[in-house]
Amino acid sequence: MNGNPVFALAGNPNSGKTTFFNLLTGLRQKVGNYPGVTVERKWGTLNLPSVSVDLIDLPGTYSLSPKSEEERIAAEVVAGVREDLPPLHGVLCVVDATNLERSLYLVLQILDAKVPAVVVLNMMDEVSHRNGSLDPKMLSRLLRVPVYPISARSGEGVQAVQVHLEKWAKHPATTPPQAPHLLEGPNLKEVQTRQARATQISRSVTRQGLAPHPWTDKVDAVVLHPIGGSILFLLVVLLVFQSIFTWAKPLMDGLQTLISLLGAFLSSHIPNVLAKSLVVDGVLAGVGSVIIFLPQILILFFFIGLLEHTGYMARAAFVMDRVMSRIGLQGKSFLPLLSSYACAVPGIMATRTIENRRDRIATIFIAPFMTCSARLPVYTLLIGAFVPNHRVLGHWLGLQAAVLLGLYLLGFLAAVVTAAALKNSILKSDPIPFMMEIPPYRLPTVRTLLLLMWDRSKVFLRRAGTVILAVSILLWFLLAFPRAEAARDIQASYAGRIGTFLEPAIKPLGFDWRIGVGLVSAQAAREVIIATLSTIYRVGAPGEHATIREAILNHVTPLTGISLLVWFAFALQCTSTLAVARRETGGWKWPAGMFLFMTGIAYLSCLVVFQAGKAMGF
Amino acid sequence: MKDHSKNSQRPAQPHATLADLKDGQQAEVSRLLLPEDAGWKLMEMGFGAGRPVKVIRRAPLGDPLEVEILGYRLAIRLNEARGVQVVRVSQGAKP
Numbered sequence: 001m002n003g004n005p006v007f008a009l010a011g012n013p014n015s016g017k018t019t020f021f022n023l024l025t026g027l028r029q030k031v032g033n034y035p036g037v038t039v040e041r042k043w044g045t046l047n048l049p050s051v052s053v054d055l056i057d058l059p060g061t062y063s064l065s066p067k068s069e070e071e072r073i074a075a076e077v078v079a080g081v082r083e084d085l086p087p088l089h090g091v092l093c094v095v096d097a098t099n100l101e102r103s104l105y106l107v108l109q110i111l112d113a114k115v116p117a118v119v120v121l122n123m124m125d126e127v128s129h130r131n132g133s134l135d136p137k138m139l140s141r142l143l144r145v146p147v148y149p150i151s152a153r154s155g156e157g158v159q160a161v162q163v164h165l166e167k168w169a170k171h172p173a174t175t176p177p178q179a180p181h182l183l184e185g186p187n188l189k190e191v192q193t194r195q196a197r198a199t200q201i202s203r204s205v206t207r208q209g210l211a212p213h214p215w216t217d218k219v220d221a222v223v224l225h226p227i228g229g230s231i232l233f234l235l236v237v238l239l240v241f242q243s244i245f246t247w248a249k250p251l252m253d254g255l256q257t258l259i260s261l262l263g264a265f266l267s268s269h270i271p272n273v274l275a276k277s278l279v280v281d282g283v284l285a286g287v288g289s290v291i292i293f294l295p296q297i298l299i300l301f302f303f304i305g306l307l308e309h310t311g312y313m314a315r316a317a318f319v320m321d322r323v324m325s326r327i328g329l330q331g332k333s334f335l336p337l338l339s340s341y342a343c344a345v346p347g348i349m350a351t352r353t354i355e356n357r358r359d360r361i362a363t364i365f366i367a368p369f370m371t372c373s374a375r376l377p378v379y380t381l382l383i384g385a386f387v388p389n390h391r392v393l394g395h396w397l398g399l400q401a402a403v404l405l406g407l408y409l410l411g412f413l414a415a416v417v418t419a420a421a422l423k424n425s426i427l428k429s430d431p432i433p434f435m436m437e438i439p440p441y442r443l444p445t446v447r448t449l450l451l452l453m454w455d456r457s458k459v460f461l462r463r464a465g466t467v468i469l470a471v472s473i474l475l476w477f478l479l480a481f482p483r484a485e486a487a488r489d490i491q492a493s494y495a496g497r498i499g500t501f502l503e504p505a506i507k508p509l510g511f512d513w514r515i516g517v518g519l520v521s522a523q524a525a526r527e528v529i530i531a532t533l534s535t536i537y538r539v540g541a542p543g544e545h546a547t548i549r550e551a552i553l554n555h556v557t558p559l560t561g562i563s564l565l566v567w568f569a570f571a572l573q574c575t576s577t578l579a580v581a582r583r584e585t586g587g588w589k590w591p592a593g594m595f596l597f598m599t600g601i602a603y604l605s606c607l608v609v610f611q612a613g614k615a616m617g618f
Numbered sequence: 619m620k621d622h623s624k625n626s627q628r629p630a631q632p633h634a635t636l637a638d639l640k641d642g643q644q645a646e647v648s649r650l651l652l653p654e655d656a657g658w659k660l661m662e663m664g665f666g667a668g669r670p671v672k673v674i675r676r677a678p679l680g681d682p683l684e685v686e687i688l689g690y691r692l693a694i695r696l697n698e699a700r701g702v703q704v705v706r707v708s709q710g711a712k713p
Contacts, residue, residue: 063662067655102664102688186658195666210689226678318693322679325695433656433698435663438684438691 004045004054005169006086008077010110011094012103013060013355014439016122018042020094020152021057022451024162031455035084036586038357039073048166055092056085062102064109065186069357072183078115079182090116090168092161097121097134097149098210098440104198111143112194113182118146118168120161125151126442132210139205153445213440223315233319236312237338240303248342251295259288278476285531286472286524287465293343296373297460298453300339300346305452307335308353309444314436321434327416328423330356330434333363337415340370344577348584349456356434358427362419364584365594368577369415369570371408377527378568379407385552386561403565410569414601459583467579471524479521479535490536495520509567509606510560510614522573529573559613563606571602634707636671636685637699644672645704647687652701664688665702 011017022029025044032041042057058077059070066072076082078091091110095103110117121136140147146164150157222228263280270276307313317331324333332354340347347367354360371379383400390399478495490496491513499516506516514536522529530548537551538544545551552561572578572595581591639645647669650657664687665671674684674691682695694702 062659065658065662067658099688099690102690105662105664186662191658191661192666195661195664220675224675224677224684230678314693318677318682318684321693321695322677322681325681331693434682434693434695435659435698436693437663438693 002045002054004052005089006054006056007089007165007169008056008058008091009094010058010064010074010078010091010106011060011122012062012096012099012106012437014437015060015094015096015099015103016152017060017094018057019445019448020120020122020150020158021055022445022448023152023155023158025055026447027451027454029451029455031459033583033586034073037069037073038360038585039069040352046162046165048162048169051166051169053089053165053169061106063106063186064113064182066183067185068355070355075182078110079113080115081183088115090118093117093119095119095121097123097127098130098132100134100206101198101202104201105194107143108194108197109182111145118148118161118164119143121147121149122152124149125154125156127210130210130213131208132206133208135205135207139201142201142204153443216440219441220315223312224319229315229319233316236307236316240300240307240335240338243299243303248295248299252292255292255294256288259284259292263288274480277480278473281480282473282476283469286475286528287469291461293345294457294460296342297346297457300342300350301453301456302449304335304339304350304353305444305449309442309448311439311441313353314438317436318438325434327419328427329362329419330354330359332436333359336363337367337370340367340372343372343374344368344370344574345460345580346456348577348580349459351584358423359434361585361590362422362427364581365422365590365597366415366419368572368574368594368598369411369418371411371569372526372574374526374574375407375568377530379404379565381530381549381552382561382565385549385556386558407565407569410566414570418597459580467575468524471575475521475524475528479517479532490514490517508611509603510557510563510610511567514555515560515564519567519571519573524575526568526573559610559618562613563610566605566609567602569602570598570605572598633703634705635700636673636683636694636702636704637696639673639704639707641673641675644670644708646706647671647702648705649703650701651703652698656698656701660694660698660702663692664690671702671704 009017009021021042021044024046028046029042029044032043033039034041039059044055044057046053046055056077058074061068061071061074064071064075064078066075077085077088080087093107093110095107107117107119119139121134121139124134127134134149136147136149148157148161148164150161152158223232263284266284267276267280270279304313307316313332313335316334319331320334321331324330333351336347336350336354338347339350344367347370348364351360351363351367354363383403387400387403392399392402475495478498479490479493481494482492491500495517496513498520499513502516502520503511503513506512506519511519514533517536518529518532521532533552534540534548537548537555539548539551540546545554556564578591578595581594582588585591633648634645636645647665647667649667650660650665652660669687672686674686676683677693680696682693683699684691684693685699
């Protein structure tokens with residue numbers, strides 16, 4: 001929005017539109033959301049020799065008749081009725097040349113609306129690999145607009161599109177496209193006529209039909225085989241899970257070391273005690289605890305990009321759909337939920353592959369119930385302190401491991417029940433049911449994968465630099481002020497006062513003001529409670545407990561420990577999750593609902609556990 | 619298309635649907651009996667009257683179906699496939 005002429009890229013899902021967009025705009029991209037909706041808004045700048053133009057990558061759709069959010073947004077942009085966008089100069093219709101007949105439907109719809117457009121005939125390399133032959137000149141004559149045959153993968157033919165764009169951009173926009181009738185619903189006669197024309201045009205320009213995709217059938221015979229496919233699917237899931245859990249570990253440890261070194265360096269170089277505390281205990285500890293998740297984000301999105309763009313994701317969704325539909329979700333919900341076992345933040349970001357808005361929101365809603373890795377330090381601390389490691393099930397399973405597994409199960413069950421409840425109430429049956437194209441197998445370009453990883457890390461780091469930074473400073477302030485004399489008396493700090501204020505409310509759960517302070521600080525990130533409790537119990541101070549485990553054993557009863565475990569299984573104690581849910585759902589409504597719901601469940605469960613435990617004499 | 623071993627008393631089903639096709643069988647779309655938005659969506663994805671459609675396979679748990687239309691493939695749940703009436707079912711089963 002810098003006064004450059006604006007062009008929109010329209011096309012079907014899997015038409016290579018995004019690869020083309022990435023090729024033209026590279027790193028000059030901005031990804032956001034259209035206000036109030038879950039639809040991704042991709043904007044980029046293309047610098048041509050004599051002029052710069054802005055490109056909007058519209059959501060992939062098969063039509064512009066508004067039925068889903070994506071179609072409505074795409075139609076509004078093309079029709080030129082969106083207040084938040086400058087008028088369009090024109091539209092580039094990106095067409096999958098291997099799917100001409102179906103793709104022409106959308107093209108004809110745009111041309112019928114008298115919107116200035118050109119056709120970019122993508123995947124021409126695949127057409128010739130499959131021994132097909134199309135006549136772009138004939139297509140141009142029949143559609144009466146310029147047609148550019150290209151391959152967005154190899155870049156072939158893209159130069160000609162750029163030359164055209166340059167000339168086009170310098171012409172003043174003929175008539176600003178205004179086609180409000182695009183926003184009307186479809187009518188049968190129109191749809192049928194357009195389909196007949198698409199068939200006719202496609203026949204006239206096809207010189208030689210396409211041979212079947214060379215290896216798709218062979219690969220699918222394995223990938224979608226009832227047994228072989230299931231085994232392969234499990235292996236892929238294990239690989240992704242393994243990579244975000246264990247392969248990321250050395251990188252995360254490395255980052256942690258760097259952050260500690262930086263902390264030590266800053267500690268010795270900032271003379272002022274207060275400033276030092278702010279920078280090291282506040283900013284670095286808070287932001288650092290979030291930044292160490294960056295390797296997980298990078299690795300996860302590398303796999304997601306690879307699985308999505310090769311076409312495997314569609315197959316996995318095809319295989320998993322039946323299972324997920326039992327709880328009211330769909331096949332594409334599976335991977336985001338799995339990723340949430342590492343961290344709900346990338347998990348929620350991964351829901352972008354789900355086109356259906358209600359399925360997507362339901363998936364986002366239950367993602368934080370999955371046992372993320374930030375819960376693990378809290379779980380291991382409390383279980384290690386309070387659960388004796390008896391053997392259960394012979395020599396196979398220790399009681400501690402069994403409790404940990406039980407906590408994983410608890411979160412999973414809560415997610416399943418919540419999803420089913422949501423889909424039977426406020427997110428009830430969407431008018432557009434699950435239908436998903438299963439594209440042939442294709443290799444993604446390295447550029448596409450890298451840009452995806454770059455974009456997701458950018459989103460993640462920006463949040464670490466804003467929301468998390470602010471919350472960290474706030475928490476530090478609450479814990480450090482008002483400055484007590486001599487011994488730091490935490491109860492006198494603002495945080496301590498908040499804890500004391502909260503105590504009547506959390507007493508029935510078995511929590512005192514100290515745990516109250518811990519819970520307040522854990523709102524930044526769950527594992528922060530360990531650091532906070534260490535400070536409060538003065539761990540390591542002369543005459544005090546040497547480790548947090550001893551301190552916990554001394555200050556907390558086993559029943560309170562169990563109650564605290566249940567609390568962490570359910571409560572949405574994570575500002576990053578709330579921030580990313582706000583971003584992905586386009587408002588505070590859903591994150592607020594998630595927070596109240598999950599924290600409410602946590603409160604009730606802890607109440608039951610603690611009071612029942614007390615009644616039974618624990 | 620129906621299993622002959624049971625229900626042999628029942629009169630032949632007047633309308634076959636996409637859900638009745640065996641893997642590898644082909645037919646022609648005749649009518650869409652679906653809620654409005656779902657019907658439009660399928661139509662815009664190529665399910666026009668007279669267009670040939672083929673069931674490629676079923677997912678391991680029997681649902682959804684992978685079907686081919688206009689030379690591309692898509693997954694569609696049994697629930698929607700039952701709303702796609704077809705005629706001229708080919709006899710060819712699995713290739």
